Amino acid sequence: MHRRGVGAGAIAKKKLAEMSKQLDMFKTNLEEFASKHKQEIRKNPEFRVQFQDMCATIGVDPLASGKGFWSEMLGVGDFYYELGVQIIEVCLALKHRNGGLITLEELHQQVLKGRGKFAQDVSQDDLIRAIKKLKALGTGFGIIPVGGTYLIQSVPAELNMDHTVVLQLAEKNGYVTVSEIKASLKWETERARQVLEHLLKEGLAWLDLQAPGEAHYWLPALFTDLYSQEITAEEAREALP
Amino acid sequence: MDRFVWTSGLLEINETLVIQQRGVRIYDGEEKIKFDAGTLLLSTHRLIWRDQKNHECCMAILLSQIVFIEEQAAGIGKSAKIVVHLHPAPPNKEPGPFQSSKNSYIKLSFKEHGQIEFYRRLSEEMTQRRWENMPVSQSLQTNRGPQPGRIRAVGIVGIERKLEEKRKETDKNISEAKEMVELSKSIANKIKDKQGDITEDETIRFKSYLLSMGIANPVTRETYGSGTQYHMQLAKQLAGILQVPLEERGGIMSLTEVYCLVNRARGMELLSPEDLVNACKMLEALKLPLRLRVFDSGVMVIELQSHKEEEMVASALETVSEKGSLTSEEFAKLVGMSVLLAKERLLLAEKMGHLCRDDSVEGLRFYPNLFMTQS
Numbered sequence: 380m381h382r383r384g385v386g387a388g389a390i391a392k393k394k395l396a397e398m399s400k401q402l403d404m405f406k407t408n409l410e411e412f413a414s415k416h417k418q419e420i421r422k423n424p425e426f427r428v429q430f431q432d433m434c435a436t437i438g439v440d441p442l443a444s445g446k447g448f449w450s451e452m453l454g455v456g457d458f459y460y461e462l463g464v465q466i467i468e469v470c471l472a473l474k475h476r477n478g479g480l481i482t483l484e485e486l487h488q489q490v491l492k493g494r495g496k497f498a499q500d501v502s503q504d505d506l507i508r509a510i511k512k513l514k515a516l517g518t519g520f521g522i523i524p525v526g527g528t529y530l531i532q533s534v535p536a537e538l539n540m541d542h543t544v545v546l547q548l549a550e551k552n553g554y555v556t557v558s559e560i561k562a563s564l565k566w567e568t569e570r571a572r573q574v575l576e577h578l579l580k581e582g583l584a585w586l587d588l589q590a591p592g593e594a595h596y597w598l599p600a601l602f603t604d605l606y607s608q609e610i611t612a613e614e615a616r617e618a619l620p
Numbered sequence: 621m622d623r624f625v626w627t628s629g630l631l632e633i634n635e636t637l638v639i640q641q642r643g644v645r646i647y648d649g650e651e652k653i654k655f656d657a658g659t660l661l662l663s664t665h666r667l668i669w670r671d672q673k674n675h676e677c678c679m680a681i682l683l684s685q686i687v688f689i690e691e692q693a694a695g696i697g698k699s700a701k702i703v704v705h706l707h708p709a710p711p712n713k714e715p716g717p718f719q720s721s722k723n724s725y726i727k728l729s730f731k732e733h734g735q736i737e738f739y740r741r742l743s744e745e746m747t748q749r750r751w752e753n754m755p756v757s758q759s760l761q762t763n764r765g766p767q768p769g770r771i772r773a774v775g776i777v778g779i780e781r782k783l784e785e786k787r788k789e790t791d792k793n794i795s796e797a798k799e800m801v802e803l804s805k806s807i808a809n810k811i812k813d814k815q816g817d818i819t820e821d822e823t824i825r826f827k828s829y830l831l832s833m834g835i836a837n838p839v840t841r842e843t844y845g846s847g848t849q850y851h852m853q854l855a856k857q858l859a860g861i862l863q864v865p866l867e868e869r870g871g872i873m874s875l876t877e878v879y880c881l882v883n884r885a886r887g888m889e890l891l892s893p894e895d896l897v898n899a900c901k902m903l904e905a906l907k908l909p910l911r912l913r914v915f916d917s918g919v920m921v922i923e924l925q926s927h928k929e930e931e932m933v934a935s936a937l938e939t940v941s942e943k944g945s946l947t948s949e950e951f952a953k954l955v956g957m958s959v960l961l962a963k964e965r966l967l968l969a970e971k972m973g974h975l976c977r978d979d980s981v982e983g984l985r986f987y988p989n990l991f992m993t994q995s
Contacts, residue, residue: 391810395822398803402829405796412793415747416786433790437798440834445892446850447834460890464880515893516875517920518960534960535917579981586981 406448413452420453424502427455431508442512462501462509465490470533478582479519479534480546480600483507486531506531526550530600536581541574546598553602554587554595621648622721623685623706625714629670629678631663634754638662639741642672643732647701649723660728662741665751667704679717681706683751691739692727700735702728702742749782797833804835824849852906854891854899859908861885862922866910871927874960875900875912875920915964916971933969937988940966940975945987 419426434441441449450456469489513520519535525547549555560571575596578584587595644660661668671677687705694700705725827848883890900912909925940946952962966986969975975986
């Protein structure tokens with residue numbers, strides 16, 4: 380019994396030593412890799428995507444920690460963590476208007492504006508990755524697929540499948556009606572009404588009783604063309620208490 | 621050795637010297653030949669060798685003829701060498717020292733040292749392939765056939781090769797990382813099954829390896845959760861940084877606010893969201909004056925230890941009673957808090973039975989719970 384314990388323990392310790400050695404070698408090789416490709420990772424969104432996808436397939440998250448090798452040597456970390464800060468600021472600044480729901484396009488536009496002319500290029504894929512990381516902070520960041528794009532949720536409002544589906548329906552015109560829901564989704568009136576009321580309550584939808592025909596439920600997150608209010612980076616920062 | 625061509629040794633326009641080294645001997649494959657003492661020059665386009673005793677004897681090969689290079693370390697009585705593997709000589713090549721050779725590689729022996737630096741520079745030139753971007757005179761390109769079409773192909777092939785190389789390097793990188801992932805899994809299993817004596821220290825060390833590699837940590841110990849030394853230090857730092865901001869904000873801040881505040885202050889070497897969460901999870905265990913709190917909704921905040929949210933609830937009740945009823949937004953504005961935290965406080969007050977809600981399309985409104993106060 381005692382011998383068995385020692386044997387298994389020795390193997391584990393040996394493996395740990397082996398890992399330490401492999402880690403050193405890996406670090407050296409990564410430094411070499413970084414010296415050649417660091418600039419490109421910073422400048423080229425496509426390379427970033429490829430790189431991240433490869434890491435994902437083997438179970439390595441280069442963005443997990445600022446202290447990771449990937450972050451320290453390739454500089455990927457700072458790029459995404461700073462992006463996270465910028466995303467938070469934009470969402471906070473616009474929350475009063477859209478209730479905490481924003482299209483990926485609008486978020487992209489506003490973030491680029493805030494970063495200024497000389498900053499590195501940021502792709503929508505970059506934003507999505509940064510947002511996925513922000514989920515760890517517990518304050519309700521979510522990514523909802525609608526139409527061909529995504530809605531980014533930045534408040535902890537509870538949105539279930541029903542709500543999401545109605546948001547997707549609203550994407551076409553920026554608003555949705557009870558009749559439309561009943562026709563497209565084949566729901567009962569009551570179900571449609573409940574969902575719309577929830578969206579109103581959460582501040583994600585606005586009620587328009589003066590629309591022709593029946594009441595229109597507008598999603599401010601979706602109609603930015605009609606309503607392009609510019610916020611500056613300063614305003615965004617001040618939105619944080 | 622039949623790839624070399626005689627040359628004047630003069631550099632062309634657009635051709636730049638990169639490095640040169642005296643005391644270099646050339647081997648044809650493994651055979652020593654008469655070119656035993658010369659100066660080796662590396663340019664952006666060619667490798668040139670000039671005899672030290674007879675300067676008229678000067679020959680060169682194009683870098684584009686090189687397939688790949690290897691280093692051969694020095695030994696006892698042997699100088700360090702670079703092995704250069706070459707493409708076959710083209711049929712219309714200019715005359716050189718050898719008409720034919722059975723070897724497709726040569727060796728450069730550095731008898732007066734300098735091999736390491738030369739190898740480094742040669743590797744760099746091989747990677748950058750500057751000769752593709754800098755056109756030189758006809759004489760350097762004779763063995764390439766019809767000019768314009770060929771150059772274009774070289775350009776595209778050059779780019780493709782570069783991409784391929786990049787892909788190969790990334791692949792190599794990733795496959796090394798993959799090995800580590802596998803190894804780490806087996807170590808983690810051993811730790812989990814408590815097989816053998818892995819000490820607390822070794823576990824902490826292991827976790828720091830996982831952290832460096834970005835491998836998800838399946839091992840949690842009671843004392844420090846998934847934290848590592850790094851997170852412990854970070855926790856202590858945070859306690860220092862956040863004391864004043866917390867006091868300014870009534871003793872409580874959401875983790876999102878903390879993330880922005882800390883990273884804006886750092887400017888570089890930013891924290892990942894996970895770093896922040898892992899560090900905050902250790903605050904209580906390390907007996908620091910702040911703590912992490914998770915509300916039912918999942919919202920995470922940092923509070924001063926001295927902050928008693930439950931006591932704040934009592935004052936919240938007073939505020940709501942004064943006004944009759946309040947929404948989160950109204951309350952936030954009155955008290956000077958973020959809407960997020962205002963909502964959490966009101967929800968907590970409701971949980972404790974002090975407030976009750978009126979949930980309508982007009983929003984969520986809180987009233988004093990008269991059932992409690994007037995029973």
